[in-house]
Amino acid sequence: MGSTIIRAVDGVSLDVASGEFVALLGASGSGKSSLLNLIAGLDSPTSGSVIVGGRNLAGFSRDQLAEYRRHTVGMVFQSFNLVPAMTVFENVELPLRFAEVERSKRGALVTTALERVGLSGRLRHRPVELSGGEQQRVALARALINQPGILLADEPTGNLDSRTGTEVMELMRNLNESLPMTVVLVTHERDLAEKYADRLISLADGKIAADHVNPSRNAIRATSRADT
């Protein structure tokens, strides 16, 4: 970086309730990905706090952050971020290795996670042999495998055509409702966000420009809300 200090996220105050499906909207450079990285524990704030389940991530050590990423959050990315050298099975299994889950239990867990995202078979294939939509499903299965309470998605449909993009969003919506899982989605596609999210938050220049309940989906959600 140069000498200029860039405040990617500045003075943002945001509460997300457990089980909520939140969309962070904004143009590129608006700070939405930086905000997501803070929630994911990939980045630490220079000041302020990120409180998840009553614990402040800002005070976490590197090991505590790793532990947090392992068990509390699952992430999917625009570019899928699968390890190209590993098979589908191995990619989904990877977080189990870090979580030190016993080897004998892993097979069943991986299969269940892949079934949940609608993929079965092709376990021995490498990511390049799969379509974009399938790759994102594998990434979703990997995000779910350690049963985290929060799913963080950074432009998950950015590299997909609209049909597979819709499929992935449907899947996320489904996970949000059935598990239930808190979902924080970062996107610049307003219409996708309006179709699936409970709440729409717009960011511009690192600040929240708008925060409102999605009018098209405001009726259904349950109200059991603990601060997340």
Next chain:
Amino acid sequence: MKLYDSIELAARNLRESVLRNSLTTLGIAVGVASLVAMLSLGVGLQRMTARRLKSSGLFDTVVVTSRRDLRSFNREQEMNGPAAAESPDLDEAARRKIESVSGVLEAYPELRFITELRYEDKPHLTMVGGMAFSSKDSDGFEGLQGRFFSSENVAEAILQKSFAAELLGRAPARGPDEFSVADMAKPLLGKQIVMRYVERSSSAENKDSASYSVVSHELALTIVGVTDLDPDSVRGPARARLFIPEKLLEGLHVMQAYDYRDSTRATSSEPAYATVIARVSGAGKVDSVEQAIKKMGFNTFSILDANKGLQRLFKILDLFLGIFGSLALTVASIGIVNTLVMAILERRREIGIMKAVGASDADVRGLFFAEAGAMGFLGGIFGVALGWVIGRVINFGTNVYLSRQGFPPEQIWAVPWWLIAFALGVAFLVSLVSGLYPASRAAKLDPVQALRYE
């Protein structure tokens, strides 16, 4: 992350860029190989020397001299112990006493004299020495042509090679190595050689004085062998150039150069010896025998004293060979550092992914460590094998050279188990140390940066 997971992931990463990793592993293998080859050469040379010294009979020999006659080989010995004037005579009684020390198999005086020998009516002047019958099994006779004395008291002679050449009228132009022992033995074996000698004859009525008469004799000897080495050569390669059985020589009472010393002594008419050789039952007993003989008031010397210096020489040799081997290993470990640092650049994204799905710093570090360790381990195994082959080749080459020069084959190279274990351990440790920096660099990678990296 569990250890087996680290190893499994490391193994698959190593397989992914198999060319680069094999080259790195090869680098380590070459380093280890040179270490193993150098050290095994050092160990082999050391063992060979010890073996040759041992089989030459030198390790079980203690040389005893009287304090009255000779200064000690060892300054410390001279300073301690009784004064020369109080030291006993080294005579027949003393020889028996030395022979009775536990661990001593045999004690015999070292008898030598210069005399004239006649072979085919031509005179030849040379040194004649006694050869103990127990030298028969000594390795010093490895190159003996003909045979050893048939009994302890027989009139037979074994010639030193250079004397054989002289008898045949061959003057070696370029040193004694020019003729082979076998060539010279052929015309000489079985021939007669006449030795002249003077007997020291003590008259029976003159018991209390050290006077004696000198009587000249001739003795015909049969040449039975020609040898290259003198197995009793504690103090030099050629003690004498013609050997006759020790017991025979003792019986002849040949006038010795130091007998003049006896006549100045005037304490006893019994002849005293300049040197008595004590043969000990094993190298382990040499020290205690030496101590016991010293207590009697004599000076002693054994090759073990000299061998301490030799051992130090080999330690230094080992050290230097080890240093050269380590240099090769250092180059190899720079190879590991390079490979792993490159791997980090190449796998930044993968490290980012692993961190995003929950890998801790320790997990990432462990992974790179396991890769370095695996390369070191494999490199160590290949290296030991390679070093073994190199040593074999050197050994083979040396033996080809030796046999061309007319020498028996020799094992100049040895790979003991401790060396294999040591080399494997060193390879593994060096790799881990080399992996230290790349691994901690990988562990500290910022996941956000790493994921952004394309």
